[in-house]
Amino acid sequence: MTTASNSPGENDSEAKRALQIIESMPGHAWSADATGRFTYVSPNTLAFLGNAREDLNIPDGEDEFGWRRVVHPDDYDRVAARWRHCLETGDHYDTEHRLRRADGVYRWFRNAGRPSRDSQGRITQWYGTTMDIDDQKRAEAALRDREREFSQLVDMVPSHLWRLTPDGEPTFFNKRMVDFLGLDVADTDRPGMSRLDAIIETIHPDDAAKFRDALNRCLVTGESFAMRYRLRRADGVHRWMSSRAEPLRDEDGRIVQWYGLCQDIDDQVHAEEDLQKSERRYRDLFHYMPIGLTQVDASKLVPLFKELRARGVTDLQTYIDEHPEFLPRALEALEVEEVNRHTIKMFGARNAEEMRGPITRYWQPGISTIRRSIEARYRGEEVFQEETKVARIDGGVIDVLFTTARPGAVADKSLVGFIDITERKKAEEALRDREREFSQLVEMLPSLIWRLSPEGEPTFLSKRLRNFLGTAIADAEKPGMGRLAAIIEGAVHPDDADSLKEALNHSFVTGDRFSKKYRLRRSDGVYRWMEGSAEPLRDESGRIVQWYGLSRDIDDQVHAEEALSRLRQMQSDFAHMNRVSTMGELAASLSHEITQPIASARNNARAAQNFLDIQPPDLGEVREALACVVGDSDRAGAIIDRIRKQMKKAPPRKECFDLNAAIDEMIALARSVTIEKAVSVQTRFANGLGVVEGDRVQLQQVILNLILNAVEAIKAVEMGPRELLISTQQDGTEVVVAVRDTGPGIDPKQLERVFEAFYTTKPSGTGMGLSICRSIIDAHGGRLWAEPNEPRGAIFQFTLPGAEARS
Template sequence: MIKPDLHQGWKKPHWIAYAMAVLSVLAAIIIAELMSRLLHAEPSALLMLLCAIILVAWLGGLGPALLAVALALLAFHYYLVPPINTFAWKHNVFAVAAPQLPRLVLFGVALLFIAFVISAQRKATENLRRASDELQAAIEDQKRTETALLRSEMYLTEAQRLSRTGSFGWNVASGEIIWSEQTFRIFQCDRATKPTLQFVFQRTHPDDRAAVQDIVQQASSKGSDFDHEYRLAMPDGSVKYVHAVARAERDASGSFKFVGAITDVTAAKEAERKLRRSETYLAETQRLSHTSSWAWDVRRREFVYRSLEAYPLFDLDSDGDTVSTQPFEERVFPEDRRRIIELVPRAIRDKTDFEVDFRVALSDGSTKRIHSVGHPVVNSDGDVVEFIGTHVDVTEQCEAKEKLQRAFDEIKKSEDRLRLVIDTIPTLVWRAGPEGVPDFLNEPALYYTGLSLDQAETGWPRAFHPDDKKGMLQKWTAIRETGTRGGLEARLRRFDGEYRWFLFEAEPLRDEAGNIVKWYGSATDIEDLKQTEVALRESQQRFRDYAETASDWLWETGPDHRVTRISEHVSAIGIVPSHITGLARWDIAADVDSEPEKWRQHRAMHDAHQPFRDFVYRAVSASGSPVYVRSSGKPFFDASGNFLGYRGTGTDITATIRADHAEEALRSAQAELAHVTRVTTLGELTTSIAHEVNQPLAAVIANAEACLRWLDHETPNLAGARRSAEWVIDDGNRASEVIRRVRALAKKTDIEKVSLDLNSVVKEVITLVQRELSNHSVSLRKELAPTLPMILGDRVQLQQVIINLMMNGIEAMEPVRDRPRELVIRSGQDETRRVFVSVTDCGVGISAENASRLFNAFFTTKSSGLGMGLSICRSIVEAHGGRLSACCNEGPGATFQFVLPLHQEDAL
């Protein structure tokens, strides 16, 4: 679209432009006069007139500019008339001094030059603007053309997708092959794959590959068109049928190019296969049901089609004439044949269906009854051109009907026997007239209601429950008005006054004219069924109440594992039910990328249709906070075993997960505190540790000196030197072992349970606290069991427990002055065969008020204590599956004991 030109009104001279020329010159004169009078400025009439000419030439064009030049020259001439440099009133207008003439001429030439230049520039600008508009219009036309082309390509692509047809191009000389998007989709490869003949041959079914290669070879050598079908072997193992058509073209260089299309005809092939199977099934069905189909040409008056079953139906040879009607007509009884001949023309004339029964005389002398149905086929002119129909062997049905009629006649003659049957069946049987008034009840019905036969008309309706009577009468009236079989439910009173639910069903009996002459019916006791329905509704309501009051929510997914239903309870965790409907669980979860193996196994269970329980995943609520969900579900199937989806529950376990995280953080804090306690204890045992290290070091020095002395003898005593060197090694290992134990206690490590001998752990601790015992004048008595079964534990943590208990015993005996300070450490097995270690002191003991708080965190009886030692010890023992306890001795002091379970192998 070309943009409108705002200057188009000035393209041709107009009176407005000429008026503007006059007004511009006048305005320039007025401005120059005002400037000279009011501002006392230097006269500037030349400049003002020049500006007026430029303005008129730009806006009005050359014509108005020339008028403005003429007016400007007159004004300038008047301006030069004495008194000059003013536009005041002058008497001698044409008196101009000779020196002013060159000025006047020069001014005129300048004005004309400016007018022509500005007008030319204006015209060039307009031409440039017009060319720009035309260029813009051309660009927009090109864009519309490109858009139409893109839309056409889009339509072509969509048409190819819908018709399962792709296009291709093949340059035989260069070997280049170009495929459309649908062609890539047919071959099931992405667009990054380069199409080649080799790739096509690889995808071709092995049984068709040689034929395809021959066709391609002939087409490329002869330049001939080709049209063929073949199969493709897909990567997933499936087989696809395709139909390829190509047309050859010869380019300027003489080489062949092919342009063609390839269509996925798998569905058509499958439909063709199903059609053939359907035809086979139809033929078999006709054979089993003794039914044949036929088509009769009205104009030619002959059969144009008969199914194979028609020949055995008429007792004819199937190898005979398939069109001639004579063999078939000869089989039909003559009287039936005349009736058919009269019936068919009437059906042609009325263009209606016809049905006829006739008899066929078989070669063995027997008779076969056939029921034939014909339907007219009408052309566009409204004429019947064909009849199509079926022949059905109804010999057995006719014989059965005759037998049934004879049986019915026999039953009518044996009414007493029929009444006996009716009265002995355990169902309430009744009969009513056409107006619906009961006139008969069988014996069970009379017995149940307590009525007599003459009371049936009036007593039977009154036997219904009052609450059901109105609805029952309305439904009974509706059934009678429709004249069809029907039923209703109502409560019927028993002779003892109890009401029970019955199902009443009625069947009309009609005469030959189709009029209802009687209503026959039955009443079946469905009280137990009703009670079952009530119980079922109560059970459903109970389940619904459970579901609505439970904190869990219910969900259901389809075969694609996407959510189809979910209860509103899920909104309690900040998730809107409508937002997750249609999504799979792995689309909702926020931990799919962080825990891929868990989700891979979960999806594998879904694909295998296996139930799952307590699957935990993390989601994000609408507020952005993490939510942990525990979900359980089981697959459900229809009656045929087809998988329909999953049903299950979901539970918000965010609080539990956070509690587990808090507990883990607490355990980590306890481990940190235990490490600090061990390091603090090592600080307190510095003297003992230094003594234990110094002893082997001093022995190392002494033995090394002895070794040197043995070597300095005049005859070196090598045996003595070797013995001293061995002692040096033993003492060095002893010092290294002490340092290793100290480093293990000081090192911050995670718990590492191994098989341990608890006595060896006790002995290692005694070595570390030996100096503390000596400094506090405490004697240590060991009562360790000779042999103890192995336990499973962390050596460093158990050492920390024993050290804390022994140091607490040493500190508890600090105030003791009147008796010996003795610390007893024992080990053994209790009555349950668990291993125990006890530390007994003779100190101040445990007061009754402190006994219950002894193992609480931050509780201490020492002025410098933190109150965490015993709390940490109890945590360590319980982490090992044991128990830590304390009790007062019969004498002074207290006993602390911990019990640990045996290693599993030793417990067996």
């Protein structure tokens, strides 16, 4: 553009200089007329587009300005509309769009144009520039991408990020913090309250004041902020947070922002609390456990192990055998760090400090155990246990159960446990002594001892039993047959085997006690009678765990009992013979006793006949006479019944009876003899005498024998009283019967001999009567003896246990 005063030559020169300046600029220049048609386009623009200026001014039906082939399709409508608007209004033209380069690549440009007006204000020309901003656009896009990525990163960080102004007002919360609190920064704007105060309301009441004080101090001093506190979640639950904040400063050191981070440590805090509780429990267990516990530092041992492994050592036991110098090094590498109270007491130490240090100070007696525990550690075993000996501080040695445990084979700590088993060891030694004594006692017992499993299989046979059976039977095993069945088949008498098995099986099934007599074959082939018994041993739940049995040799006893049975039969026969003999002696007197009531009955019968012959018959007298006949017959029958009982041979029979009544019957049976011999018989029976239990006939035989012996003795006395006193009395649980006579008596030296068999003082006696009487009384559990009577005569007494005493 030139002024009017310039000459044409000067104007052209100015125009050329201006054009040179425009075309040397790094941008693109253009001009257009008032209708928007280009009047000038800089050469570099045409070169970029690959078009001539005229090509840019060729409109068509769909291309109003002729730009469509160079402007990006996505930008064309917007750019054309803006250009049209500027042409109509004269507004400044300013837009960004993409132009296609000659090689077909689109690049971003900023297009700016200003109108030139004449003196009347009409637009005469448009002048503009087009600047390549593609690199800027790409940089801005990259920046936006980075900002978006950063924003996503901030929201994805598993922590709460926040920003404060220099005076502490929140200006930013990341999404995670917004979600946690249930509110954003804008939600903290409340009337009469700062944003910071609104946030402090979400902190636990017990932590809020501390938080405010700590943050205010940091805002004043500029120091870093760090604190743990509980923050309320949107659902009302408080969770522990670890919060830190740092100030951002400008070049002058002034704080322009505070950037903070809150990390949720609630799980960590509770885990720490649990860990602390666990540590406290461990400490309590460690110190108060009723066993010795020691914590050993093995950190110096670990390098020694690594050195050996690096050298290819796999078997530490062999290595120590070949290199014994290694063991002292390994022992010195183990040091006691901590001991509990029980260990201090067990080792007799004053305090824990006295126990700390190398283990060799007081583990010397059990050094071989320590060696084996080190070898086990090298093999990777985490637990080692062994009984050993250790030394107390005072030098004494105690037995302990030594146990080491560690979390890993190369862990640098070990927990060592000591259980004092000194008393147990003494008890075990005493038990072994008792077992040895018991074993000797078992072998010395004159019985055969055995033990069976719950199912009945032998688990132990005493030496005496094995010797009795012989090895072939004791160790007998037959296919398809248990050992017990094999022993029964080989050693038990065939007649007893089935019943023995049946009895044993019954006990195995029911758990009842076993008891059985059977014959067992000795190793020499002789069968001997055994009395076997067994009891089950049960556990706490009542289950049978063992059967303990004993077989007692009763062969001699069985044969003795057989002989005794034969002897008793002989005694019974002798007693019967004695009774028969006695009845024979009484025959004459008894015949008088029987004929008297018979004669009386005959007379009474005749009298009854006479009373019947009277007219009219005297029936009352007849009735009375017949009653007398019946009485006389009964009296004769009773005498005959007594004789029959005494004469009858029957097996002994026990019954309870009235002894006084039984004695009365024998006095009545001997009445004719006592009357004939002019002997006065008196009785002195105890009132309420208890009943006795025994064989009535045998005991009456004793009484009758004593009565007849007394009458025989009194017969020899010509002068003085001829008296016989029979008495009974209760003496505790026993009944005492005494027969006292006034005969010549018995020489005191002969008082015991009169009871001997075949000893008699009678010219016609057998000497068996008193011997049989004593045998009968002995068999009834009583005692028969003789002693002098005062002033003369003899007393024969015997005792019998009362029926209540026998029960």
